[in-house]
Amino acid sequence: MRYIIRRVLLLLLTGWxxxxxxxxxxxxxxxSPIQVMAAKYTGRLTxxxxxxxAQALGLKNKQNVFVQYWTYLGHTLTGNFGYSLSEYxxxxxxxxxxxxxxxxxxxxxxxxxxxxxxxxxGAVAAWRRGSLFDSIxxxxxxxxxxxxxxxxxxxxxxxxxxxxGWFPLFGGSSSGSLTSVAGLGSILSHAALPAMVLAVISxxxxxxxxxxxxxxxxxxxxxxxxxxxxxxxxxxxSRYAARNATLPVVTNFALALGTVVAGTIFVEYVFSYPGxxxxxxxxxxxxxxxxxxxxxxxxVLAVLLANxxxxxxxxxxxxxxxxxxxx
Amino acid sequence: MKGFLHNKKALxxxxxxxxxxxxxxxxxxxxxxxxxxxxxxxxxxxxxxxWLGTTGQGQDELSWLLYSARDSMLIALSTAGVISVVQLLxxxxxxxxxxxxxxxxxxxxxxxxxxxxxxxxxxxxxxxPNKGTVTTVFILTITGWAWGARxxxxxxxxxxxRPFMEAARMSxxxxxxxxxxxxxxxxxxxxxxxxxGAAVYAVLTEAGLLFLGVINVNTISWGSMLYWAQAGSxxxxxxxxxxxxxxxxxxxxxxxxxxxxxxxxxxxxxRLRRG
Numbered sequence: 001m002r003y004i005i006r007r008v009l010l011l012l013l014t015g016w017x018x019x020x021x022x023x024x025x026x027x028x029x030x031x032s033p034i035q036v037m038a039a040k041y042t043g044r045l046t047x048x049x050x051x052x053x054a055q056a057l058g059l060k061n062k063q064n065v066f067v068q069y070w071t072y073l074g075h076t077l078t079g080n081f082g083y084s085l086s087e088y089x090x091x092x093x094x095x096x097x098x099x100x101x102x103x104x105x106x107x108x109x110x111x112x113x114x115x116x117x118x119x120x121x122g123a124v125a126a127w128r129r130g131s132l133f134d135s136i137x138x139x140x141x142x143x144x145x146x147x148x149x150x151x152x153x154x155x156x157x158x159x160x161x162x163x164x165g166w167f168p169l170f171g172g173s174s175s176g177s178l179t180s181v182a183g184l185g186s187i188l189s190h191a192a193l194p195a196m197v198l199a200v201i202s203x204x205x206x207x208x209x210x211x212x213x214x215x216x217x218x219x220x221x222x223x224x225x226x227x228x229x230x231x232x233x234x235x236x237x238s239r240y241a242a243r244n245a246t247l248p249v250v251t252n253f254a255l256a257l258g259t260v261v262a263g264t265i266f267v268e269y270v271f272s273y274p275g276x277x278x279x280x281x282x283x284x285x286x287x288x289x290x291x292x293x294x295x296x297x298x299x300v301l302a303v304l305l306a307n308x309x310x311x312x313x314x315x316x317x318x319x320x321x322x323x324x325x326x327x
Numbered sequence: 328m329k330g331f332l333h334n335k336k337a338l339x340x341x342x343x344x345x346x347x348x349x350x351x352x353x354x355x356x357x358x359x360x361x362x363x364x365x366x367x368x369x370x371x372x373x374x375x376x377x378w379l380g381t382t383g384q385g386q387d388e389l390s391w392l393l394y395s396a397r398d399s400m401l402i403a404l405s406t407a408g409v410i411s412v413v414q415l416l417x418x419x420x421x422x423x424x425x426x427x428x429x430x431x432x433x434x435x436x437x438x439x440x441x442x443x444x445x446x447x448x449x450x451x452x453x454x455x456p457n458k459g460t461v462t463t464v465f466i467l468t469i470t471g472w473a474w475g476a477r478x479x480x481x482x483x484x485x486x487x488x489r490p491f492m493e494a495a496r497m498s499x500x501x502x503x504x505x506x507x508x509x510x511x512x513x514x515x516x517x518x519x520x521x522x523x524g525a526a527v528y529a530v531l532t533e534a535g536l537l538f539l540g541v542i543n544v545n546t547i548s549w550g551s552m553l554y555w556a557q558a559g560s561x562x563x564x565x566x567x568x569x570x571x572x573x574x575x576x577x578x579x580x581x582x583x584x585x586x587x588x589x590x591x592x593x594x595x596x597x598r599l600r601r602g
Binding site for chain 2 (some may be wrong): 151158281289
């Protein structure tokens with residue numbers, strides 16, 4: 001119970017920290033980049049819209065910072081992110097709702113594939129430590145972990161899409177209707193390459209962590225005892241070693257998720273995928289600060305929630321946490 | 328140290344780093360042209376004058392590629408250095424001091440651990456007016472220090488109650504002396520592993536930020552080479568070498584630092600060694 005309470009507190013604290021960073025950054029920066037932005041958009045936006053945005057970003061310093069902070073918290077928690085500058089008068093929330101499903105599909109698929117495949121390969125490599133398979137897995141895992149995701153995406157699109165024509169070149173779909181059978185096929189064929197690239201990028205970390213923790217676990221007494229009892233190799237590997245080795249992998253989920261998020265930003269950018277990460281890039285390059293702030297928050301909150309779920313999964317996997325108060 | 332030099336991973340990693348270090352140092356001698364010379368025809372194919380052809384802006388690709396080793400090495404070593412110092416201070420204050428200080432600092436670490444780094448970097452960058460090397464090292468440190476800090480903290484905690492520490496305290500040693508001569512030397516293994524881990528992170532992240540064009544793309548660097556290839560539609564010109572080679576270099580340098588990180592871990596933790 002203590003463990004769960006601590007995790008909930010950490011979730012709230014990190015959520016609050018993210019909100020506060022988002023509020024403080026534009027106000028802390030030297031040389032007021034927001035004034036530059038305001039000058040850029042003057043004439044394109046109505047004065048009242050500009051005034052509202054300026055207020056949201058802390059450009060009007062007449063108001064007390066604490067009052068601004070309070071208004072900001074209220075607006076953010078009710079999902080009121082204001083208007084996008086580059087797509088004015090579209091609301092930021094509308095853009096988010098349009099782009100979010102694409103990213104969720106891409107990331108969901110890639111993470112599950114990378115996790116399942118990565119832990120499996122890692123466990124097998126550890127079990128056959130010193131074998132040919134292991135000596136291929138370790139350097140490959142390190143190469144994958146060091147692989148610049150933007151580069152592997154560029155290479156994949158150049159050779160597989162442009163040269164060989166196996167996959168569409170860019171975008172999320174080329175069909176007008178998204179709900180028909182043809183539309184669905186188009187969505188899947190467009191998602192195939194970016195999803196595979198993202199899965200490959202995320203694979204290395206899971207693989208290495210699983211291999212190393214399994215290696216440590218295998219020298220533990222209970223594994224030796226299980227072997228001494230004469231249990232079948234497969235039973236020892238899957239029920240004794242792998243199950244305990246999965247715990248640190250779940251703990252390392254936070255790190256792995258960072259790789260996935262970074263990978264998504266590059267993959268969506270290179271493939272011009274209509275997801276939220278590409279939207280972040282567009283917002284940054286067009287100095288659309290309200291949109292950028294909202295996307296940053298959405299990404300951070302999604303990561304925090306995923307981590308929280310991983311922590312709760314830990315409770316299911318490890319009975320010690322449920323019984324004792326050990327965190 | 329002897330075990331380290333007998334480790335295959337360490338030797339492989341070390342050779343890669345020394346190779347790129349030499350290229351970085353000797354770049355002005357190795358370069359056939361000045362990488363900032365824009366006077367050639369754009370998008371020339373590979374020839375005896377330009378082994379890798381020229382960029383869309385009319386620079387010699389090979390000169391750019393070789394000179395870029397400087398930027399990546401500089402960013403990797405300086406960022407890893409700054410991160411190591413931050414982590415060491417953090418680990419000592421948090422782990423060795425304990426109590427309320429530890430509680431507050433650990434919470435800060437946990438917050439930074441779960442905040443996704445790249446979006447944070449991009450957002451900070453978007454607001455920054457000046458985007459030089461120092462700024463890059465600074466923001467890479469902000470987003471990259473937390474992971475290793477936790478490892479150093481647990482190391483400091485495990486040191487705190489060892490008999491030789493007790494002895495040092497009993498004999499009336501001053502606190503800073505204990506920290507400097509008893510704690511810090513015992514952290515070298517973890518610190519070195521973290522240093523190389525941070526170097527991998529710095530090389531990859533800086534290249535990524537350059538590729539996206541959110542930091543100064545006029546730096547002579549592998550990331551900016553990829554940026555200009557992408558911006559100049561190298562793909563449509565069928566120029567795949569300027570897209571392939573910078574990536575290979577980033578990958579190799581990253582793997583080199585990664586191998587060293589792994590090797591230090593193995594030497595420090597006998598359980599990971601090959602049985």
